[in-house]
Amino acid sequence: MSEKRNELFNLTQRAQKMELINEEIALDIYIEIFENYTPKISKTYESAIRLLEKRGRFPEALDICERAIKLINEDQVSGILSKFETIRERLLKKMGPETVAEKPKQKKPIKLIIGLILVVAVAIAVCELSRPYDDLDVNLDGKESLPGGSALSGNNDAETNDPEFPITESMIAVAVAETLKNHDAVDVAITPQDNTIGIGILVSPGTDVKRSQALAEITLKALGGAASATYKELDTPNGDNLGGLYDYYELVISVGTGSEEDEIVAKGTKNKTSTAIYWH
Template sequence: MSERMNELFTLTQKAQKMEMINEEIALGIYLDIFDNYTPKISKTYESAIRLLEKRQRYVEAEVICSKAIELIKADEISGTLDKFETIKERLDRKIMELSPADIKPQRKKFKLTKTHLILLVVILALIFMILKFTTPFDDLNVDLDGKESLNGGEGVYKVTTESSELTYPVTEAMIDIATSELKKNIDVSDASVIPQDNTLGIAIIIKPGTSQERAVELTEAYLKSLSGAAAAAYSDLKAPTKETLGELYDYYELVITVGTSTKPEDFIAKGTKVRGASSIYWRNMDNQ
C-alpha cells in the first residue's frame, strides 16, 4: 500500500470514529479528504453527503454525489449507481427549493503560489524595516517576574506571552499502547483517542450485549492505560491509581462515547469530564 493510500485510510478511519464524538470535526476531516484524495469506498462519499445534507449544505453535498456517480460509472469506486442517483435527485430538489441567499458556495481550497511567497517576503521585510526604525525600545528588556526592577533593582523585564503548546501532548505511541491494552478484552471491538486542542475524544466500540456498567468500567480502564503511558513519558506527571484516573486529565477535557457501532441509536454510554473535575459525568442514556 502506497504512502498516500495509508494516509487516506488513516484519515477515513479517524473521520468515521470522530462521527461518534463530534460531527462538525468529522465533516471537516471528510472535506479535507475530498480536497486531497479520491476515496475508493462509496461509504466515504455517503458519510460526507449525509453530514452536509444534515446541515443544509446541499450544493456541496451534490458536488460530492455527482463525483461518486461519475466514478461508479467509470468503475473506479464501489457503490450502487441507483442509490447515488436517487440521492442526487433529492439534493437537486432541495437546491431548487432554496432561495439564492440560502445557497452556500462550495468550499475552495487556497493554493499558495510563487507570487504569494514573494508578496509575503516583501511584506515581512517592510514590517521589519518599519519596526526597526520607529520603535524607541530596541534595547529594552522587560521581565514581568522581576519585581525588584520596579524599585530600581538590577532585574530586567521581559515581555512574555502564554504558550499555546500543550503541557503534556498525547502522542500516537501513547494511544497505541492504551488501545492495544484495551483490545485484550474480548468485549471490545475497537477504540480510539482523538486529540483536539485541549480536548480528548474517546470512542470505544464494544460487542453487542455489553452492559452500560461494563462500558463505564472499560472506559476507565482505557483512560488509566493512556494516562499511565503519558506518566511513563513525562516523569513529572502523576500516574493513575486505584482511586484516580491520573494527572493527565487535569490538562484535558474528555468527551466519551461508547457503543456497539457508530450509530447514535447504538450508543451505550456517553460521558464528559472537564479539567479540574474529580470524576466523569455520565449521561442517563434512558432519557436519550
C-alpha cells in the same frame, strides 16, 4: 497496493477516525480525498455527503452524490444506485428551484496536513453526539453546555494556554494498545484538544453499558499511567482513581457499536474538579 491507493486508504481511515473526534476536521479530509482521488467505496461518498448536508453545503454534497451515481452506473463503485438517487432528490429539494439550476460550486482546494491531530479548537465540547460515521462521534464543539457541570472549565482564560502536561503520541499508543487487548474493544481514538481529551471507543455488538464504561476507564487509566510515567508530578492511577492527569484535562467520552444514535452505548464527561466520570 499502489502508492496512490495506499494514500487513499490511509486518508479514508483517518477521516473515519477523525469523525470520532471532530467532524470539521473529518470533512476537510473527505474534501481532500474527493479533490485528489476517486474512492471506490460508497460509504466514503455517503459520509462526505452527510457531513456537507448537515452543514447546509448542499451544492457540494450534490456534486459528490452525482459523482457516486455516475460511478455506480459505470460499475466503478459498488453502491446502491437508488439510495444515491434518493439522496439527490432530497438535496435538490433543500436547495430550492433557484439554486438547483446553478452548477454546484467547487470548494477551493484545501490541503490538510495529514499529521494534524492536536487541533487549535474553537470552544470545546457539547457532549450531544450528532450522527456518527461508521462508528462513533465525539463532538467537541461548544464546551459550556456540557452535562455534568455548569461549565466544564472553571477558568475560560486558561483554556487558551498550552496544557501543563502535554499528551504525546507514545502515551496515546500505550493506551490504545492496552484497550485493544480486550476482545470486545474494536477500535480506539484519543485526541487532545487544548485542555480537553476526546475518547472514542468502538465496541463489538452486545457490549452492555457497564462493560462500555469499564472499557473507557481502562483506556483512561492506561493513558493516565503512561502520563505519570513521563511526568513524575502526576499521581498514578489506582483503584477508582483515574490518575493525576485528569486534574489537568477535561473529558468527553463516547462508546458504541456503530453509526446510529441508538448504537451509542455510553456517553460521559468529566471536568477537572470532578472525582468521577459523569455518565449520561
